[in-house]
């Protein structure tokens with residue numbers, strides 16, 4: 001059991017380890033996936049910025065310089081031209097905002113006209129791009145990443161990628177490599193919520209799958225442990241019971257041997273007392289009445305005592321059954337013949353429903369079986385006292401793989417007292433004044449020595465029922 005307790009603790013530790021491991025793993029994988037997505041978005045934004053730079057230079061800066069002599073995007077015609085270039089370049093590319101800042105810090109161009117002439121927002125990344133002459137990215141998140149993990153679905157613009165790019169005077173017409181000095185800063189925003197959400201859901205999926213599979217494994221492990229514990233408990237109980245039984249049997253066997261040898265020594269002198277009393281009775285016939293009564297009492301008691309001693313010796317030293325083919329029904333009938341006087345005086349009806357056309361046979365000792373059946377039936381007769389029915393059933397049935405002859409004796413007496421059922425097979429257990437309590441134990445010994453089983457129950461309609469199962473033997477061929 002202690003080993004299994006350790007296994008149970010191990011299962012809990014394993015579950016905790018798997019959950020922690022899955023949390024760490026999913027965080028790592030999720031972050032990695034997010035980084036890849038952001039890198040992809042940045043590359044894309046950089047390409048867009050460079051393309052915008054080239055398109056603005058070719059399609060706006062140059063033609064405007066030629067046509068107007070100066071660049072002034074606030075001029076309606078110039079604004080329209082620039083707006084056309086911006087709109088056509090960013091069309092379908094998920095750009096939500098686009099502004100161009102002048103070197104004096106005001107907004108020269110915006111997709112949203114209301115922003116024009118407004119001062120440049122003091123965002124670090126825009127200033128950095130203007131001073132550092134290089135592209136700068138900034139991710140704006142409406143809620144912290146860990147909160148987004150539990151938020152489903154994410155509202156639009158939860159994660160926005162801002163790109164600030166120094167616009168330069170393009171000096172190579174065919175190239176998109178802008179290397180000239182920065183004149184303006186271009187800033188645009190893209191909603192990357194959908195991509196971020198995909199990374200988050202991926203992370204959630206990993207956690208859910210790992211936790212579910214770990215829990216299933218954990219549950220199975222606990223189930224196995226519980227089953228093993230139960231099996232071990234049952235085995236231990238059984239071992240304890242067998243050990244107890246063994247001690248008990250050893251004690252009983254020792255005691256039985258002593259008592260059996262004493263009983264054996266008593267039997268011979270008892271026989272002499274009985275026969276002497278019988279002889280004196282005959283001699284005193286017609287003589288003194290009180291002497292005869294005393295002699296009769298000595299004779300009766302000596303006879304009863306010698307029957308008890310014989311019964312006990314039968315129980316303590318069971319005979320080995322002879323093995324011959326026995327017709328069960330005929331043995332029962334023989335025992336009934338001997339019980340006939342008792343049956344008649346007590347007005348007991350016997351229903352013996354054995355089919356004569358299909359006799360059932362067992363291999364065994366007909367004398368011992370006779371004794372067993374006689375004991376059972378005499379118990380039934382004694383239990384019914386006056387009037388009643390003794391029903392004897394006989395049929396064949398399968399017990400696992402073997403055909404068995406089943407014999408049931410059901411009487412209409414008071415039945416076995418429920419509180420005594422456990423003790424009826426204990427030697428010397430009796431509720432009768434003149435009983436030895438050896439009848440049923442002897443019957444049980446006989447049945448077991450024939451590889452059979454005996455069960456003592458009460459019939460549903462009342463009355464005791466003794467069921468005997470004996471291995472069936474095929475009928476002899478004529």
Ligand SMILES: Nc1ncnc2c1ncn2[C@@H]1O[C@H](COP(=O)(O)OP(=O)(O)OP(=O)(O)O)[C@@H](O)[C@H]1O
Nearest residue numbers: 379380383415430431432435436437438439440464
């Ligand atoms: N058919 C029965 N109906 C009710 N009780 C029974 C029946 N058969 C046995 N018993 C109970 O079982 C006890 C034990 O029976 P068992 O045959 O072993 O001993 P006994 O009948 O008391 O003594 P003995 O067999 O020596 O006369 C009986 O004392 C009785 O209480």
Ligand SMILES: [Mg+2]
Nearest residue numbers: 375379439440
């Ligand atoms: Mg009896």
